Amino acid sequence: MHITLINAILAGATLATSIRAAGALRFHTLVRSYAASALFLGLFVAGLAFERNAPELYLLAATAIALKALIIPAVITRAADRAGMSMRLSSTLRPAPTYIVITVLITVVTAMALRSPFAAGADPEYLLLVAVAMVMIGLAMMVLRRDLLSQVMGFLVMENGIAAFSFAVIRDLPFLVELGILMTLTFGIVLMGTVSGRVRELYGTENTQALNELTD
Amino acid sequence: MSHPLFPFFLALASAAAAFLPISSAARRRNFLFGALLSCTAAAFVAVPVLLSGTPSAWGPVRVDRFASYMISLVAIVAALASLAATHYLAHGQKKGTITPANEKTFILFFMLFVLSMWTAVAADNLALLWIALESTTLTTTLLVAFDRSRGAVEAAWKYIVICSTGITLGLLGVLMLIHSAVGANLGAGALTLSSLSAYAGSLSLDTLRWAFVFLFIGVGTKVGFVPMHTWLPDAHSKTPSPISAMLSGILLNVAFAVLLRAKLIVDAASGSSGWTDTFFLTFGTLSVALPSFIMLVQKNYKRMLAYSSVEHMGLMAFAVGLGPLGTFAAMMHMAGHALAKPALFVGAGEMLHEYGSTRIADVRGVVERRPKTGVLFFIGLLALLAAPPSALFMSEYIMTSYGLTRQPLLTVIILALLVMIGFGMMRSAIEMLFSSETAEPRTHATGSERWNLANVAMLIGIILCFALGFALLNAPGRDFFMTLSRNLTR
Numbered sequence: 001m002h003i004t005l006i007n008a009i010l011a012g013a014t015l016a017t018s019i020r021a022a023g024a025l026r027f028h029t030l031v032r033s034y035a036a037s038a039l040f041l042g043l044f045v046a047g048l049a050f051e052r053n054a055p056e057l058y059l060l061a062a063t064a065i066a067l068k069a070l071i072i073p074a075v076i077t078r079a080a081d082r083a084g085m086s087m088r089l090s091s092t093l094r095p096a097p098t099y100i101v102i103t104v105l106i107t108v109v110t111a112m113a114l115r116s117p118f119a120a121g122a123d124p125e126y127l128l129l130v131a132v133a134m135v136m137i138g139l140a141m142m143v144l145r146r147d148l149l150s151q152v153m154g155f156l157v158m159e160n161g162i163a164a165f166s167f168a169v170i171r172d173l174p175f176l177v178e179l180g181i182l183m184t185l186t187f188g189i190v191l192m193g194t195v196s197g198r199v200r201e202l203y204g205t206e207n208t209q210a211l212n213e214l215t216d
Numbered sequence: 217m218s219h220p221l222f223p224f225f226l227a228l229a230s231a232a233a234a235f236l237p238i239s240s241a242a243r244r245r246n247f248l249f250g251a252l253l254s255c256t257a258a259a260f261v262a263v264p265v266l267l268s269g270t271p272s273a274w275g276p277v278r279v280d281r282f283a284s285y286m287i288s289l290v291a292i293v294a295a296l297a298s299l300a301a302t303h304y305l306a307h308g309q310k311k312g313t314i315t316p317a318n319e320k321t322f323i324l325f326f327m328l329f330v331l332s333m334w335t336a337v338a339a340d341n342l343a344l345l346w347i348a349l350e351s352t353t354l355t356t357t358l359l360v361a362f363d364r365s366r367g368a369v370e371a372a373w374k375y376i377v378i379c380s381t382g383i384t385l386g387l388l389g390v391l392m393l394i395h396s397a398v399g400a401n402l403g404a405g406a407l408t409l410s411s412l413s414a415y416a417g418s419l420s421l422d423t424l425r426w427a428f429v430f431l432f433i434g435v436g437t438k439v440g441f442v443p444m445h446t447w448l449p450d451a452h453s454k455t456p457s458p459i460s461a462m463l464s465g466i467l468l469n470v471a472f473a474v475l476l477r478a479k480l481i482v483d484a485a486s487g488s489s490g491w492t493d494t495f496f497l498t499f500g501t502l503s504v505a506l507p508s509f510i511m512l513v514q515k516n517y518k519r520m521l522a523y524s525s526v527e528h529m530g531l532m533a534f535a536v537g538l539g540p541l542g543t544f545a546a547m548m549h550m551a552g553h554a555l556a557k558p559a560l561f562v563g564a565g566e567m568l569h570e571y572g573s574t575r576i577a578d579v580r581g582v583v584e585r586r587p588k589t590g591v592l593f594f595i596g597l598l599a600l601l602a603a604p605p606s607a608l609f610m611s612e613y614i615m616t617s618y619g620l621t622r623q624p625l626l627t628v629i630i631l632a633l634l635v636m637i638g639f640g641m642m643r644s645a646i647e648m649l650f651s652s653e654t655a656e657p658r659t660h661a662t663g664s665e666r667w668n669l670a671n672v673a674m675l676i677g678i679i680l681c682f683a684l685g686f687a688l689l690n691a692p693g694r695d696f697f698m699t700l701s702r703n704l705t706r
Contacts, residue, residue, distance in 0.1 A: 191357050
């Protein structure tokens with residue numbers, strides 16, 4: 001199979017698994033869907049490295065896969081097991097309406113992206129659409145979900161979308177810049193995990209609806 | 217000592233020094249010394265550039281006149297906060313609420329926070345700028361949750377989730393800026409603010425406008441513009457007061473400075489400031505309006521101060537949206553607010569120590585019980601509410617008189633909202649400071665309060681705010697700000 005076709009399939013798989021994560025109401029499904037999405041995106045970057053003959057992208061792909069597809073999901077699963085976290089997650093919408101809302105949102109943002117000045121220079125163009133769709137899915141997860149873990153996962157999906165956006169519209173972003181941004185975001189996720197652990201300790205729940213102590 | 221990176225290394229060394237195996241008292245002394253030395257070094261870097269206007273650069277860092285102004289403000293606020301923090305840590309140790317391990321964490325993140333702010337305002341490289349801005353959130357999250365209460369942890373959660381999401385959306389804006397530069401074949405300069413400014417005319421205006429929208433929403437979240445402000449009252453009210461002083465006094469300004477840089481590029485590309493002015497005017501007015509209503513019903517004095525910060529960011533945005541003379545007023549306002557607000561937050565911290573509550577209804581007779589704190593808090597509030605000769609009086613006078621010629625209706629609305637804010641804050645302050653005591657047990661005899669480092673920090677902040685006001689009455693003071701604002705307008 002030609003590398004461009006493989007890349008297109010990997011980008012599609014990244015988006016599909018992100019959508020699956022948005023509708024997942026069980027802990028392990030959510031974490032696995034996210035890990036799969038991160039893995040497909042990492043493989044896509046490796047495919048780009050091959051296609052563009054850019055060896056430094058292999059290193060970036062390997063780092064991203066190690067961090068996002070392996071380490072972060074493993075750490076989150078272990079922390080949840082230790083804390084005895086509920087395996088049932090909470091959302092304002094059931095999975096079917098969630099998928100409908102996300103489909104509508106993706107349609108709107110991809111239509112906007114196609115009319116934006118980035119569409120003309122995006123390489124490949126479908127990656128731009130995948131990227132904006134993932135940013136939207138991440139934001140929707142952060143708004144619709146009512147538990148700490150899903151909100152962190154929403155942030156992670158959004159971050160994957162932004163990484164995809166950078167590959168779509170900027171061909172030669174220096175490796176150190178990519179790595180710096182990746183590390184900063186990873187540190188942010190570690191901190192989110194730490195704070196969510198403290199919230200769970202003090203409130204005895206993962207439900208963000210319980211966080212209502214601070215009002216005017 | 218005037219190498220651009222010298223204060224950065226000193227701040228880093230001061231952060232590392234927190235982990236030396238020494239006593240707590242020695243650690244606090246080291247912290248204060250290190251923080252003040254770093255701030256002095258920053259002044260050595262900033263002041264020559266501020267006076268001459270000749271930028272100095274090293275790698276991805278470029279200190280121009282505006283960056284040196286921001287570095288100076290960060291240094292002043294950090295120095296005031298370090299005085300208050302030393303007192304806060306000593307008091308916490310005495311009461312047993314702060315362990316030596318907590319103290320190390322506090323000092324480490326305090327210094328890294330200052331370092332992040334300096335980096336954010338001095339960064340020329342767009343990626344470094346974004347990383348530094350996100351680092352200001354990451355270094356302060358654990359400080360927001362420092363007292364480990366439910367409220368503090370809730371505030372920290374909202375803070376990191378909302379601000380990180382905002383800054384991540386801002387990253388999209390940064391990538392779009394880079395895209396526009398790559399499209400214009402700027403080569404190695406594609407990643408720097410200076411080259412984007414220099415070649416703004418050759419960049420795609422459409423792309424720049426998309427970038428500006430994302431930057432405005434993303435970084436505007438960090439500034440605390442309504443409606444992206446929801447994290448701010450929670451975080452600023454639950455954080456230890458010296459950190460609140462920095463969050464409110466300077467961090468919001470650091471984020472605001474990033475928006476000003478982005479505005480300058482878009483305005484240069486479009487040949488007019490009208491498009492970006494609309495954003496500043498709209499979000500500015502909203503950010504003054506919401507706090508004005510909340511001030512009338514606010515029951516928590518730290519939240520009251522936090523909403524006041526939203527209001528002042530709104531006023532600055534409104535002023536910038538008015539045009540060049542508005543930007544001149546906004547620059548004065550930035551300095552005045554950065555000097556007055558830390559004094560008030562530090563005072564609020566002293567009241568919290570004394571009364572154990574942030575509810576306005578629980579605090580009575582401060583002037584009687586803690587005369588120094590009470591009087592300084594009252595004078596600081598007058599400065600914040602733009603009583604002459606505060607620097608904020610000059611800035612608000614200029615922005616409203618200019619506003620009446622540019623946007624008369626909006627300016628009249630803003631003036632009405634300011635009256636409501638003044639009334640709300642003054643009513644709460646008078647109740648707390650001057651009304652008769654409750655039956656609460658006293659920890660101090662009436663009027664026996666001794667000078668402490670927190671009082672010293674308050675006093676210095678207030679004196680500087682009024683001194684700046686006097687300086688602005690004279691031509692050299694106004695000329696300084698006029699030159700500064702000329703670098704930020706077309």
